[in-house]
Amino acid sequence: MNGALGLYRAGTSPLHRLPATAKLTGLAVAGAGSVLVDTPAQTAAFVASGLALYPLARVPVRVLVDMVRPLAWVLVPLAVFQVVFIGWGRTVVLVGVILALVLVANVVTLTTRTTDLIDVVVALCRPLRFIGVDPLRVGLALNLAIRCVPLMADLAGEVRDAQRARGLELSPRAFVVPLLVRALHRADDLGDALAARGFDD
Structure with missing residues (x-):
């Protein structure tokens, strides 16, 4: 992709x-x-x-x-x-x-490749296990962070299109508020998905 x-x-x-x-x-x-x-x-x-x-x-x-x-x-x-x-x-x-x-x-x-990046970070974090760092969870966090960047860009594009449709291109509030609301909804969905897979802690 x-x-x-x-x-x-x-x-x-x-x-x-x-x-x-x-x-x-x-x-x-x-x-x-x-x-x-x-x-x-x-x-x-x-x-x-x-x-x-x-x-x-x-x-x-x-x-x-x-x-x-x-x-x-x-x-x-x-x-x-x-x-x-x-x-x-x-x-x-x-x-x-x-x-x-x-x-x-x-x-x-x-x-x-995202998998290559994560493999490097996970390998670097392995020596930190003795202080309680879970390399796999660090890798998961990095993977989510990388994938959230294009997701936020897509959300921003959707909000901008909605702004134009309503004639509110120059209104910062009409951009920021819907973007935050959509981002929080996506975060809730992601949290539910992680909890269902045993990452709720």
């Missing part, structure tokens, strides 16, 4: 052939290095590096655009809020770093 956000796309690119361990390590390094990004110029270079991964992964531009579009619903209000309180310079850094990390994380999930 191919999708715009957070879903694996089969391919033979260099990134597809790279082991999941290496890609997760690179993602961790990017996350740690993001704290060193401190200027708009550094931020632009960070974002450009994230974008450069997409041609390397042979991901179509359309997929990149479809991924960024729902993200804008979060980043644009955040940018407006931050500009008011901390100014343009710091806002560019903050929003740019978030965008870059999402770009990197998304290209990892686009080029790596």
Whole structure:
């Protein structure tokens, strides 16, 4: 199954052939290095590096655009809020770093099977059993988190379509409230499904 956000796309690119361990390590390094990004110029270079991964992964531009579009619903209000309180310079850094990390994380999930990602995390968590960490439950949580990203994007699309049908495109409340309600309903359904399978604790 191919999708715009957070879903694996089969391919033979260099990134597809790279082991999941290496890609997760690179993602961790990017996350740690993001704290060193401190200027708009550094931020632009960070974002450009994230974008450069997409041609390397042979991901179509359309997929990149479809991924960024729902993200804008979060980043644009955040940018407006931050500009008011901390100014343009710091806002560019903050929003740019978030965008870059999402770009990197998304290209990892686009080029790596979810099962491969989860296998790596489960293997890393096995030494933590002695302090009560259940590697299988950690793997389940990660799987749910990955799959909830495109689910939320789909919900946002449905709510936006309903907004347009009612002529309320410019109303933030008409977007946020229905999105939260639908997300909570999906969460309840997911909780019931997990409880039925013995994960209620």
